[in-house]
Amino acid sequence: MGLAALGMVSAIGLSAAGCGNDSKAGGDVTLKVVVADYGTPGSANSSKGYWDDLVRAFEADGRHGGVKVDVTVLSWEEVDDKVAEMVKAGEAPDIAQIGAYADYAASDKLYSASELLSIPVHADIIPALAQAGELGRVQYGLPFVSSTRLLFYNKTLFTEAGLDPAKPPKSWDELQSAAEALRTAGVKHPYGLPLGPEEAQAESMMWMLSGGGGYTDNVNTYTLDSNENVKTFTWLRDEFVGKGLTGPDSPGKTNRRQLFEAFAKGEVGMLNGHPTLMQQAAKGKVDFGTAPLPGREGEAGATMGVADWIMGFKQNGNREQIGAFLDFVFSTEQHYSFTDRYDLLPVTTSASEKMLDDKKHKDLWPFLEQLGAAEFYPVSKVSWAATSAEVKKSIGRAVEKGTDPQAVLTSLQRRAETEEAAARARR
The missing domain is CATH 3.40.190.10 (Periplasmic binding protein-like II)
Incomplete structure (x- = not known):
């Protein structure tokens, strides 16, 4: 899928990604997002720089109404516990990027992938990774990045x-x-x-x-x-x-x-x-x-594959806005930018093809070529x-x-x- 097509995906996300009556369509909405840091917190390689750039581009796009995004970047040592505390306190974020999704899905706290992502973006996720995000044959966990061994x-x-x-x-x-x-x-x-x-x-x-x-x-x-x-x-x-x-x-x-x-x-x-x-x-x-x-x-x-997960919580009812933002996150340009920065494996077919065309990442090609057939932890x-x-x-x-x-x-x-x-x- 080309970048122009992915731009259209983001534009139509508010209608294609979800149109239920639990969404707050119209008006200003600020999405609360909590993510893990793949760099060193407080340093030049912290993930905060990536998310700042991505949010700036999303909000400047002009096709997402009054949707704003507030991202909190936490270390891996604390992010899972912090999200668990927020959910327990009744203050779930709209989006969390953490290590596991099954507990929240089993408690009916998450939107399914089909409720959030537009059809082209959902179809772009590598099938083995999409399947690893399923609970009861319904996908709730969206793979964020991956690796093989x-x-x-x-x-x-x-x-x-x-x-x-x-x-x-x-x-x-x-x-x-x-x-x-x-x-x-x-x-x-x-x-x-x-x-x-x-x-x-x-x-x-x-x-x-x-x-x-x-x-x-x-x-x-x-x-x-x-x-x-x-x-x-x-x-x-x-x-x-x-x-x-x-x-x-x-x-x-x-x-x-x-x-x-x-x-x-x-x-x-x-x-x-x-x-x-x-x-x-x-x-x-x-x-x-x-x-x-x-x-x-x-x-x-x-070989073994490992994925980290991103998910959308139901509590605040911002399904359409969450879907639009996640469509943007998984666009080829934005997703490849993150994996390129941290030498990780993309989870979409389009970004994987881009990495296979980038000789700078030649050392990653053997890992990437195994991803489609990798076996994952039984995280569901x-x-x-x-x-x-x-x-x-x-x-x-x-x-x-x-x-x-x-x-x-x-x-x-x-x-x-x-x-x-x-x-x-x-x-």
């Missing part, structure tokens, strides 16, 4: 270990052999396995997918203790951690941030990473490569937040010597089922 490896360490840096491992056996060579060469962390509380749910999901499993099945039922997942963690315990291929620290006490920093110092041979790691590695002057995640027999059939399950928290606490035990992975995963499965039943009872 690849295997990162240090080419210099590969060479020193006698490995061909042009041939990264494609299977678990090859991954194990490469890790053994790196260990023999004296690399501190042949393979970085962060199963500590920071983001163990992500590392676990990547391994589950590469082993043919996952958190849920194709009907969104929890399957944490599936045969595939048990085999995966048993292999990790016996063939990786048990053979000293993950470094001196316990994976269950090792966080992603530690290993990303170590990779940037040249102390890690291989690990799973997202686009941000490219910036850290480049600053550390690490010569690195990326490759698809290795799987049990060959390249993994899927209201129980996922509690389940994810429990995974962070205990999944690391599954790879410890003398621990039964089946028992750890079964315990997580039971907790997940209990949380899911309780969530259903509350709805």
Whole structure:
């Protein structure tokens, strides 16, 4: 879709995005918007600059009546809690850009995507991401930005270990052999396995997918203790951690941030990473490569995708105005501007095509090419937040010597089922 067409989308947003009697059509309206900061708060790269420019352009457009926009930018450490407090106090923002949407959707606090977005803009969202925003087959969460995961490896360490840096491992056996060579060469962390509380749910999901499993099945039922997942963690315990291929620290006490920093110092041979790691590695002057995640027999059939979400709340009844603003946010020019600034992946087809045409982002192309087939957290399950928290606490035990992975995963499965039943009872 061209920019002119997207401009027309914004212009017609007040009629195409929603026309119910709960909207305050006509008159001056100020939308209250709360968003997360993707830069460093108070610094030159804070997201505040992007939102200031976007709001200025939206209000100057002249086709949105008296709609004004007041944006509050908060750090990721506080934005989810702040929005939750506002909703609980009966002061929900009109729009929130946060980490999860399911609780609010299940409580009937959100407009659906079809109630907000005009048809062309809604159709422009990448289907896999649109589906990830559904609850009960209705989309409430609008993906804001996304990322996927690849295997990162240090080419210099590969060479020193006698490995061909042009041939990264494609299977678990090859991954194990490469890790053994790196260990023999004296690399501190042949393979970085962060199963500590920071983001163990992500590392676990990547391994589950590469082993043919996952958190849920194709009907969104929890399957944490599936045969595939048990085999995966048993292999990790016996063939990786048990053979000293993950470094001196316990994976269950090792966080992603530690290993990303170590990779940037040249102390890690291989690990799973997202686009941000490219910036850290480049600053550390690490010569690195990326490759698809290795799987049990060959390249993994899927990789993990992650999305952050933006949503419209019903409380203030500004459906038409919210829709017009979100149409503008998702226009190719504005959406690409944000992803370009922070080296993130677009969530629309038009902005993705623009990034694939921009050689400046050539390093992002492998991540972007996997997005359409990526698997996402089961964020549509209201129980996922509690389940994810429990995974962070205990999944690391599954790879410890003398621990039964089946028992750890079964315990997580039971907790997940209990949380899911309780969530259903509350709805």
